[in-house]
Amino acid sequence: MDPLLRILRDPSHMPSxxxxxxxxxxxxxxxxxxxxxxxxxxxxxxxxxxxPAAVQRQFSSMVRLADHNGKNLKAEAFxxxxxxxxxxxxxxxxxxxxxxxxxLHADRGRVSSxxxxxxxxxxLEAVEDALQHRDWQPMKLNAYDQEYYRRWMHELPPMRHxxxxxxxxxxxxxxxxxxRITPDPKALIDAATxxxxxxxxxxxxxxxxxxxxxxxxLFQDGDLSERLRDLLDISQMIGEFxxxxxxxxxxxxxxxxxDCGRPTFYALHFARTVLGTDVxxxxxxxxxxxxxxxxxxxxxxxxxxxxxxxxPDNATGFARLARWLLFLRSHWLRMPPVMLAxxxxxxxxxxLSQR
Amino acid sequence: xxxxxxxEVEIGELKRLLRAGITISAPPFQVRVxxxxxxxxxxxxxxxxxxxxxxxxxxADFVIRVGATSAIRRFVRRDVIALIDTPPPxxxxxxxxxxLMFEQALNWCVATRTFTHLVMHAAVVARDGKALIIPGESGxxxxxxxxxxxxxxWRHLSDEFAMIDPETLEITAHPRPISLxxxxxEAVTAWGAAPESVMExxxxxxxGYLPPSMGAIESAGQRAMPAAILFPGxxxxxxxxxxxxxxxxxxxxxxxxxxxxxxxxxxGSKAMTRLVSRTPIYRTTYPDTASxxxxxxxxxxxx
Numbered sequence: 001m002d003p004l005l006r007i008l009r010d011p012s013h014m015p016s017x018x019x020x021x022x023x024x025x026x027x028x029x030x031x032x033x034x035x036x037x038x039x040x041x042x043x044x045x046x047x048x049x050x051x052p053a054a055v056q057r058q059f060s061s062m063v064r065l066a067d068h069n070g071k072n073l074k075a076e077a078f079x080x081x082x083x084x085x086x087x088x089x090x091x092x093x094x095x096x097x098x099x100x101x102x103x104l105h106a107d108r109g110r111v112s113s114x115x116x117x118x119x120x121x122x123x124l125e126a127v128e129d130a131l132q133h134r135d136w137q138p139m140k141l142n143a144y145d146q147e148y149y150r151r152w153m154h155e156l157p158p159m160r161h162x163x164x165x166x167x168x169x170x171x172x173x174x175x176x177x178x179x180r181i182t183p184d185p186k187a188l189i190d191a192a193t194x195x196x197x198x199x200x201x202x203x204x205x206x207x208x209x210x211x212x213x214x215x216x217x218l219f220q221d222g223d224l225s226e227r228l229r230d231l232l233d234i235s236q237m238i239g240e241f242x243x244x245x246x247x248x249x250x251x252x253x254x255x256x257x258x259d260c261g262r263p264t265f266y267a268l269h270f271a272r273t274v275l276g277t278d279v280x281x282x283x284x285x286x287x288x289x290x291x292x293x294x295x296x297x298x299x300x301x302x303x304x305x306x307x308x309x310x311x312p313d314n315a316t317g318f319a320r321l322a323r324w325l326l327f328l329r330s331h332w333l334r335m336p337p338v339m340l341a342x343x344x345x346x347x348x349x350x351x352l353s354q355r
Numbered sequence: 356x357x358x359x360x361x362x363e364v365e366i367g368e369l370k371r372l373l374r375a376g377i378t379i380s381a382p383p384f385q386v387r388v389x390x391x392x393x394x395x396x397x398x399x400x401x402x403x404x405x406x407x408x409x410x411x412x413x414x415a416d417f418v419i420r421v422g423a424t425s426a427i428r429r430f431v432r433r434d435v436i437a438l439i440d441t442p443p444p445x446x447x448x449x450x451x452x453x454x455l456m457f458e459q460a461l462n463w464c465v466a467t468r469t470f471t472h473l474v475m476h477a478a479v480v481a482r483d484g485k486a487l488i489i490p491g492e493s494g495x496x497x498x499x500x501x502x503x504x505x506x507x508x509w510r511h512l513s514d515e516f517a518m519i520d521p522e523t524l525e526i527t528a529h530p531r532p533i534s535l536x537x538x539x540x541e542a543v544t545a546w547g548a549a550p551e552s553v554m555e556x557x558x559x560x561x562x563g564y565l566p567p568s569m570g571a572i573e574s575a576g577q578r579a580m581p582a583a584i585l586f587p588g589x590x591x592x593x594x595x596x597x598x599x600x601x602x603x604x605x606x607x608x609x610x611x612x613x614x615x616x617x618x619x620x621x622x623g624s625k626a627m628t629r630l631v632s633r634t635p636i637y638r639t640t641y642p643d644t645a646s647x648x649x650x651x652x653x654x655x656x657x658x
Contacts, residue, residue: 018411019411019412019413019414020411020414022414023378023387023414023415023418026414026415027418027440028440030440030441031440031441052413052414053385053413053414054384054385054413054414054415054416055414057383057384057416057471058416058468060471061468061469061470061471062470064470064471064619064622065470065618068470068618068619068620068621068622069618071620071621072620312418312438312439312440313438
């Protein structure tokens with residue numbers, strides 16, 4: 001088995017890796033923001049001291065960076081709430097920010113600089129104004145991209161803070177408006193749970209929505225290429241949340257509420273097959289809607305090859321093919337064919353004319 | 356210490372090993388280098404002769420490949436670029452400048468991937484475990500002063516980075532070739548030092564290196580605590596002077612010299628506060644190297 005997957009499935013195997021295997025594993029992990037997570041897994045498994053000195057040094061550096069990053073994210077979340085204090089309506093922190101605020105296992109060793117928030121669509125303008133008033137500035141985009149974001153995407157164009165350089169993505173739903181499936185942002189907001197942020201109260205999705213959202217993000221909205229880190233987030237959340245009684249039933253229900261049966265199916269399926277996550281057999285069968293048998297067979301062939309980071313500049317032919325096919329799939333899922341053709345034509349024309 | 360001294364590896368064998376990749380022990384790091392560039396092979400022998408290689412027995416902190424930007428550039432208008440695991444921030448150089456490319460790439464790895472220490476742009480030398488930190492961007496004379504003090508028997512900890520433990524303030528040595536540019540090359544030649552791998556016409560002008568001694572590499576694990584911070588101030592025709600620097604001002608300048616102050620958050624600012632409040636900090640001006648050495652010795656901290 002691939003040594004990277006072997007140690008992710010069971011971190012206590014880390015001391016059995018040879019020095020030369022570590023060199024390559026660290027390179028691959030570093031390319032896709034997994035190095036800090038590996039470091040945190042080693043720490044939690046208590047096997048750091050049995051690892052080569054270079055591995056200990058690099059793990060220690062990345063885990064420290066991630067610890068500071070988590071604190072910075074929390075401070076940044078406070079600033080966001082402060083900026084939005086006079087705006088009516090809920091603010092839900094998503095993805096990495098939510099993991100950091102909840103101090104989930106998935107946050108350990110994780111580095112992410114962006115803050116993602118979800119607000120009701122009718123409050124979008126007020127939120128944008130308030131953030132810009134507090135020095136978050138729109139990042140430079142051309143007119144087509146601006147229009148594309150505002151008309152079709154599930155988020156505003158990203159804004160960057162003038163002094164702290166942090167980037168915020170303001171979402172009004174969790175998948176693009178053009179896509180095949182349409183999750184329910186109101187349901188996510190209604191079920192969100194409060195979390196203390198340095199004395200202010202913010203909201204984060206309920207545990208089941210965190211999993212469904214991560215699944216939708218990875219399997220419905222992304223091209224999956226080398227995004228093992230995102231699958232690991234999901235696997236770690238499942239491992240942590242499944243201890244709560246009733247988690248699996250609630251997860252089935254929330255997947256249905258958000259119309260995310262398929263991406264949730266794939267997330268659970270690949271967490272189990274690629275990372276060895278415990279998923280009760282009945283859960284996969286009960287998810288609705290279910291992917292068709294042919295899709296499942298194709299995905300089972302392509303996803304593991306595409307998802308696992310390759311060595312630098314040395315992807316196998318099959319991994320490259322799998323990534324290309326899944327890239328096409330992601331665009332197919334994102335928008336209707338005619339619109340996709342128009343979008344890609346404009347993008348291609350622009351990249352040619354800019355040369 | 357295990358492995359073979361690079362100095363004792365015959366050049367043909369070194370180049371052959373380098374084509375497959377060698378892991379160099381450059382304390383505290385293990386650096387894997389792979390290259391078919393023969394200029395790099397020769398310069399590694401001269402500049403890293405005091406370092407050891409140990410087959411595949413060591414895992415590597417950093418992996419750097421140094422080679423042509425494309426197949427055709429291996430033959431026509433030959434060039435060189437360093438590749439690491441993430442998209443490289445380097446721009447290509449002519450083939451003969453591979454040593455400079457490698458030094459840049461390794462510096463980049465150390466600067467952007469070390470979060471166990473507060474890292475700042477500074478040369479560090481020591482005597483009796485008491486370290487002198489010489490901060491500054493390139494061109495302000497830190498390397499020349501570093502080389503001068505090392506030639507007078509000071510221990511060479513680093514020419515590029517002060518790696519400071521945020522808890523204890525202890526300095527981790529990272530002795531590497533001392534990088535000298537333009538006039539500073541002439542300055543060190545004047546006292547009999549012989550820069551190696553001299554490259555003319557680089558983006559930084561003429562660049563050459565003084566290799567770390569065997570002693571510098573072997574003593575890299577020894578403890579050194581900051582005893583003074585001294586800002587170099589090479590100024591033509593000036594009178595030598597040394598004055599204590601106001602702490603608030605020093606704090607701001609040192610923060611700007613640090614490469615990871617922001618990333619370390621609270622830990623970084625606590626460490627910097629402790630460093631600045633406990634360590635005497637000086638500003639200097641001097642017209643030549645001899646007087647700069649005189650200024651350091653006049654402090655009386657190492658008598």
